[in-house]
Amino acid sequence: MKINAWNRLLEFETRDLIERYVKDKHGRKCSAKQIMEISSNFIQGREYFKNAKQAAITVKPLLQYYGVSALCRGLVLACTPYISEAALKPSHGLETIKWQESLAKRDFGGLTVAIRHGAFYELLSYTENKVYFKHNSSAISYSQCLEVPQIGTEIKLNDLLLTFPDLAGEYKTWSQNKLHYAILQTFNILNGTHEYEYGINKTCGKETIEELFPKILLGDYDLSDSGSSTIIKTKDSYLLLFAQIFTDSFNAGMGEIALTKPINQHVYLSSLAQFYVVSFFLGMLSRYFPSVWISLSRTEKGDSIFPLVVKIIDMIDDYFPELILNYLLGPYSFEKSKTEGGEPCQ
Numbered sequence: 001m002k003i004n005a006w007n008r009l010l011e012f013e014t015r016d017l018i019e020r021y022v023k024d025k026h027g028r029k030c031s032a033k034q035i036m037e038i039s040s041n042f043i044q045g046r047e048y049f050k051n052a053k054q055a056a057i058t059v060k061p062l063l064q065y066y067g068v069s070a071l072c073r074g075l076v077l078a079c080t081p082y083i084s085e086a087a088l089k090p091s092h093g094l095e096t097i098k099w100q101e102s103l104a105k106r107d108f109g110g111l112t113v114a115i116r117h118g119a120f121y122e123l124l125s126y127t128e129n130k131v132y133f134k135h136n137s138s139a140i141s142y143s144q145c146l147e148v149p150q151i152g153t154e155i156k157l158n159d160l161l162l163t164f165p166d167l168a169g170e171y172k173t174w175s176q177n178k179l180h181y182a183i184l185q186t187f188n189i190l191n192g193t194h195e196y197e198y199g200i201n202k203t204c205g206k207e208t209i210e211e212l213f214p215k216i217l218l219g220d221y222d223l224s225d226s227g228s229s230t231i232i233k234t235k236d237s238y239l240l241l242f243a244q245i246f247t248d249s250f251n252a253g254m255g256e257i258a259l260t261k262p263i264n265q266h267v268y269l270s271s272l273a274q275f276y277v278v279s280f281f282l283g284m285l286s287r288y289f290p291s292v293w294i295s296l297s298r299t300e301k302g303d304s305i306f307p308l309v310v311k312i313i314d315m316i317d318d319y320f321p322e323l324i325l326n327y328l329l330g331p332y333s334f335e336k337s338k339t340e341g342g343e344p345c346q
Helices: 003-013 015-026 032-054 060-079 099-104 119-126 157-161 165-175 206-212 271-288 290-295 306-329
Strands: 094-097 112-115 130-133 142-145 154-156 182-190 195-201 222-226 229-234 241-245 256-260
Touching: 003 015, 003 032, 003 060, 003 306, 015 032, 015 060, 032 060, 032 306, 060 119, 060 271, 060 306, 094 271, 099 271, 112 119, 112 271, 119 271, 130 241, 130 271, 130 306, 154 157, 157 165, 157 271, 165 241, 165 306, 182 206, 182 229, 241 271, 271 290, 271 306
Parallel strands: none
Antiparallel strands: 094 112, 112 154, 130 142, 182 195, 182 256, 195 229, 222 229, 241 256
């Protein structure tokens, strides 16, 4: 558990500090009932994460998912004090689609969920699917407002995994395919239109560029060199997904933004939402298909995904509380205005 993030989240387990937070952020008084509802979810979230860390792998992802869900409910209640716990739907907001068929073939990547009304959709709606980034900095320095996916949108586990650059090594070991991403260095919206200019790391190979910028979607685009960057100008409204790179070789809390393909070419999720969904996948797999889940750690056929699963669990434990905190502490000084459709909020 990241100590600094959890220490700051203690503020949302105390009456006085919750009351102060709501007054400062929303300009209104918080009732004793609202304070209890907010604090209870953060307290539960902490306990679920604590117990998940100590639990065996057989039940760890389920406890972890309950922790993710509790922290998200606490976040929604803290950031929208005009709603109560009773107004939030008790359902997950995600529905499994024909998992038995995929698991019979050990097709883990084909596992699919559909967005429904419930906790996940409330998270997307009340946070406006907003994502905060650290970019060449240890502090939050950039934000985006993403379009909220529609009810009924389906998400495959494989497509979701492709939006996590930090999983590139484990993903390739499991699938024998490359997880394509490029380090973003500069980004501009040209002439106030949906024409975009990306500056990416020059070491990005041709295969990755063609995968991220498919001409079947974009048509022709301009590509040129500029110092240490490759500049790509697109003339279409298709926007790549900005994804946070969390791994920091120097352990200094520095972050980078990577470009990945949006899910199914048109679905954009914030980092909070990405972690929620991947945690749901693992939690439901361990809860409702325990024989399949336990076999992954028992050296049985079809267990090649196990190192990837362990990495995902570690990332949720390490970074999800910090993502919650980042949203609670917003908006930040660099945020001047909010735009629609995935354009930068700044």
